[in-house]
Amino acid sequence: MANTALYPWLQSAFDHLDALRRDDRIPGALLIQGGEGLGKRSLALHLAARLLCLAPKDPLPCGVCHGCHLFKAGTHPDLKILEPEEAGKMIKVDQVRKVIQDLSLMSLYDGYRVIVIHPADQMNQNAANALLKTLEEPAPKNLIILVTHRPQRLLPTIRSRCQTLSIARPQKDIALAFIKEHKDVSAAERLWSCAEGSPLRALEMAEKGLLEVRDQRFEAFSQVLKGQEDPVAMAQTWAEESPFETLDWVLSWLLDLVRLGLSDEAPELLNEDLGEALKDLIQGLDVIELIHYRDAVSGYRAQLETTANRQLIFEAVLIGLAALGKSQRAAQGLKVTAI
Numbered sequence: 001m002a003n004t005a006l007y008p009w010l011q012s013a014f015d016h017l018d019a020l021r022r023d024d025r026i027p028g029a030l031l032i033q034g035g036e037g038l039g040k041r042s043l044a045l046h047l048a049a050r051l052l053c054l055a056p057k058d059p060l061p062c063g064v065c066h067g068c069h070l071f072k073a074g075t076h077p078d079l080k081i082l083e084p085e086e087a088g089k090m091i092k093v094d095q096v097r098k099v100i101q102d103l104s105l106m107s108l109y110d111g112y113r114v115i116v117i118h119p120a121d122q123m124n125q126n127a128a129n130a131l132l133k134t135l136e137e138p139a140p141k142n143l144i145i146l147v148t149h150r151p152q153r154l155l156p157t158i159r160s161r162c163q164t165l166s167i168a169r170p171q172k173d174i175a176l177a178f179i180k181e182h183k184d185v186s187a188a189e190r191l192w193s194c195a196e197g198s199p200l201r202a203l204e205m206a207e208k209g210l211l212e213v214r215d216q217r218f219e220a221f222s223q224v225l226k227g228q229e230d231p232v233a234m235a236q237t238w239a240e241e242s243p244f245e246t247l248d249w250v251l252s253w254l255l256d257l258v259r260l261g262l263s264d265e266a267p268e269l270l271n272e273d274l275g276e277a278l279k280d281l282i283q284g285l286d287v288i289e290l291i292h293y294r295d296a297v298s299g300y301r302a303q304l305e306t307t308a309n310r311q312l313i314f315e316a317v318l319i320g321l322a323a324l325g326k327s328q329r330a331a332q333g334l335k336v337t338a339i
């Protein structure tokens with residue numbers, strides 16, 4: 001069954017959408033954007049459930065009518081969820097065409113027809129162009145909901161045809177209360193910080209044991225930078241286990257290092273829990289080199305989503321990191337450890 005949970009921090013966004021519905025001002029295309037792990041997709045489905053219910057108990061769907069039954073079974077003919085066939089892959093043009101074709105048929109219940117596209121930024125160029133035609137000629141009572149945490153990757157022509165709803169991260173107390181309600185209370189604060197304030201991401205991290213993996217990665221990151229670990233050997237582990245998370249962590253550590261390098265006072269850090277260790281690492285690092293290196297790692301992060309060889313990507317990342325440390329040690333006139 002589709003997750004339609006209306007998380008506490010989404011209530012005001014849903015109230016806004018519900019007000020549009022009451023005023024008959026639901027747009028033809030809605031773009032729900034905001035960070036990962038905020039429940040954007042479940043908000044889209046919550047709205048869909050309400051629109052497809054035949055006997056709503058406002059503002060909620062009734063849960064018992066035929067429409068609600070079909071929705072819960074995932075077989076409602078007027079709801080299409082367009083997602084990559086495999087996680088991390090692109091949404092293909094054929095998938096978009098099929099859904100649009102279905103949409104052009106009459107609604108079974110003379111009500112709304114809803115398409116949820118998630119993650120919308122995973123549409124390839126042809127898929128996006130196929131969708132664009134439909135967005136240009138919106139039909140009444142058709143709603144296309146695009147959900148993404150990377151709206152900048154959408155075609156500007158697509159973005160401009162959508163009404164945008166931005167979901168902000170919840171305040172810390174709300175997020176922490178949610179994490180504590182569902183997971184280990186003692187680790188809540190650290191989970192919150194590592195998930196950059198996204199409550200659902202924090203729960204996922206706890207479930208997958210990602211806090212421990214992150215600790216291991218940071219240890220290895222520090223060692224490679226200090227010339228105490230072989231970057232090529234490390235690349236294999238990184239490529240095999242949690243590669244996407246790993247590079248996201250590396251990027252956020254690098255960003256914190258840049259902040260520390262540029263600021264005389266104590267800057268706000270993404271990785272508060274690693275503050276002391278990061279302060280130690282920044283000593284002697286050249287900020288300009290660090291910024292160039294971070295740009296390169298951003299490029300490798302993008303490559304990770306292609307068919308490029310992961311082992312080679314991580315070798316490039318880690319060899320670059322080792323080189324950064326080497327030039328630091330050379331500049332300090334210390335003995336450069338051969339790696």
Ligand SMILES: [Zn+2]
Nearest residue numbers: 053062065068
């Ligand atoms: Zn219902």
